[in-house]
Each structure stands twice: as structure tokens, then as C-alpha cells.
Amino acid sequence: MDDQLSIERGCCKKSAGTCSKLEVYDWLNDVVNKSGEDDIIEVRFKNTRKDYYRNVNNLKLKAGDIVAVEASPGHDIGIVTLTGALVKHQMKKHKVTLINGEIRKVYRKAKTVDIDKWREAMSLEHSTMIEARKIAVDLKLNMKIGDVEYQGDRTKAIFYYIADERVDFRQLIRVLADTFRIRIEMKQIGARQEAGRIGGIGPCGRELCCATWISNFVSVTTNAARYQEISLNPQKLAGQCGKLKCCLNFEVDSYIDAQKDFPPSNVPLDSEEGRYYFQKADIFSRILYYGANGSKGLPPVAISVERAKEVIRQNKRGKKVEKLSDGSADKSLKKAQGFEDVIAEESLTRFDEPKPRHRKKKRYPKNNSSRRPKKKS
Structure with missing residues (x-):
């Protein structure tokens, strides 16, 4: 019965606890708290709603137990998700509901009557x-x-x-x-x-972050996509909630730190071949791509960040470089590859080509020597 109720509320029971939305792994479950200040437990209700209650009756509770807790008015039924010393740390992240300035209480473990009424309410x-x-x-x-x-x-x-x-x-x-x-x-x-409460699978193939671990939602802007050189396509940048994806903020700090010494992208580079304009950047490889005007017909050039800054310094002095590329970017690209595809694992047509046929060797009986060809003398 407990397993069925856990599934209905959006979590699955395991031997060591529960796996659910906004699950917390209790990495202090094998540590004995001698201070005795572990009478507060974390209880989860429907989807992502959680609250904290004081175990005033010293009940032996563990993750996955169904308990009746104090509400205003009456009582509520929830599932224990966390006990022990880690609860105090979780209370700093989540808002705790108080009644008359005190933490609400745990009444008892849910009885069969409580569970039946709870199941009827859920339906x-x-x-x-x-x-x-x-x-x-x-x-x-x-x-x-x-x-x-x-x-x-x-x-x-x-x-x-x-x-x-x-x-x-x-x-x-x-x-x-x-x-x-x-x-x-x-x-x-x-x-x-709302997306966190409903849940779902993101375009990355994993469960939505807002339904699994994100509890505080930070505003996301298109500047995060610009720093990471991501195409500003609204259909790809928006999540299932219709807003910009929260994961755009996950790595933006690393991209900002990597671009601190990059030259400005709105400054063209002048060479004797022509004027080149910034097109894109491979940020962590520190390679910049510049393209010339269409009338010149010059191919795009990949140069290193240091080479781009050097060309800008010479252009400010009124000098034009002979060639934009000095070969430093080619060396960086070879180092960045790190491997060579010698068996064509990435080729999509590698199974289309017919395999070469090998000629079978003729087999002769062991005792019949007359059928074997004679060697020429």
C-alpha cells in the first residue's frame, strides 16, 4: 500500500529511502548525532511542496513513512523524505511554516483510516x-x-x-x-x-531540473546565450514552461571568465589582403574566426586571441599586417582534437559499402591423395 501511495504522489520507494522530485540524499544517515537535536523531520506533499515538522512524540521515523502532521485547520498527510542532522541545513534553503511562532508538530504515523481518506481526496x-x-x-x-x-x-x-x-x-x-x-x-x-509541479522530460533527455533539484528560480536573460555564442533562436532557448531555459545560467560564469581578455568583436582587422570582420569564437580553444567582405572573395580565417590583439595594436599604429593568420590557430586546433578517427566510427555511411569477398580455399580429403594436384618438378 505504501509503495502504491508513493507512486501516486510522484515518488518511488527504495530500500534506503525515496526518490522523488527535489530529492535530497542523506549523506549523514550513517553518522550518529550525539547532540540529540534531530527531532525535526522533512515531509513532502504533492509534487514539490515540502515542509518541516517537530517529532514531539519521539516516533521512530525513517524516509518513506507516511505520517499525519499538524495543519491549519485539521491535519495533513505526507511522506517523510529526510530525518537527522541534515534537516537543519535544508531548513535554511526552504521556507518553514510556523503556527504562533513555533514549528508544527507530527501527530502520528498514518493509520489505515487516514490513508483511505487521503486516497479518496487525491482522486x-x-x-x-x-x-x-x-x-x-x-x-x-x-x-x-x-x-x-x-x-x-x-x-x-x-x-x-x-x-x-x-x-x-x-x-x-x-x-x-x-x-x-x-x-x-x-x-x-x-x-x-508550474513546470516543476507537473514535471516532464527536457530536450536533453533527462527529467526537468525544476522538478528534481532546483528550488530557487533565478532570472534568465538572453545575455547568457550571447556570452556562450548560442544562436538566439526562441524555439531552442525556451523550455517547456515557455520561459528561457534555466540551464543557460549553469555555465555562463565559466564563459565570462574565459572571455575576459578577448578583444572586442566590433573591431575589424586590416591586412594587405583586405578587411576582416568578426564572425564567431571557439571560446575555450581561444580561437577567433574572421571573414572578409563578399566582394573580395576571401575565405574565413581562424586566428588565436593573441594574434587578434597583436593585429589590433598594429592597426592602431596605422600599419596593416601582411597576412592575418600566422599559423598559431592551426596548432591549437590540432591539440584540441586529441584523437584520430582511424576506423571511421563517426561515418554514417560506413555500413553502406559492400564488404570484400574472400575466396574460399579448396579442401581435400585426408586419405585421398589422388585428387590432390601434383607438384611440378
């Missing part, structure tokens, strides 16, 4: 969300209800919504309360948070 969430969307459309509210989460005792429901502008949903709350006969709580979320 109503999708139909409630669809009905709530229809009510919002009838009231002509410019908002989208993205998800609904029932409390474990089915006395309260959280409606997660997305809105670009401020929405007056007081009338909506009254209609929802009369329709579903429960207490209503409205919580606004962003597009990235």
Missing part, C-alpha cells in the same frame, strides 16, 4: 481542477488554475494559479467554497514553478 483533485477552471472562465478572470491539492483530511484545498496581472478572486473563492464545501486557499505560482 478528486483532477476533477476539481477542471471544474474550477470552468468557474474561472465563467467569472471572466484572467488566470489559469494549474493544479489542486487537497489536504489529507479533505477539509481544505490549495488552488495553484498563474496570472500575469493582479486578479480579484474574492468572488471565485465564494463560488468554489459553495461548490466543493471545503476551505479554499489560493496560491500564485510562476511558469517555472
